[in-house]
Amino acid sequence: MYPYHNKIKQRIKNGELETYYFCESYPKIGECLVLVFVTEPVTRPIRPHRYHEYLKLLEQQNKENSNEVNQRGK
Template identity: 80%
Template structure:
């Protein structure tokens, strides 16, 4: 089985994450969090039951991005 979430977390850690957004009607999934990466595959949807795994990662990523802007 493909380690979907492990790969996404590694890509975030590697600085490949460009942005993210919440979507109510993603094709074949419905509600999800969508990560937008700089490299292929660009879009990676996350189902609601996995949101909790990404909240701390995203908070830390946002802090890093703010520090980089200063």
């Protein structure tokens, strides 16, 4: 079995995430959070029951990225 969520979370931590968005009609899934990466596979859909895990992780990444930008600006 492919460790789907573990791999995605590792890719986020590695800085491969480019952007993300919510989609109401993703093919064969419907509502989901779509993560867009700079490396293949580029898009990874996340179903609603997993949002809480990813939103928490994305918030942490945004804070870290913000801190890095502030440190470079000093």
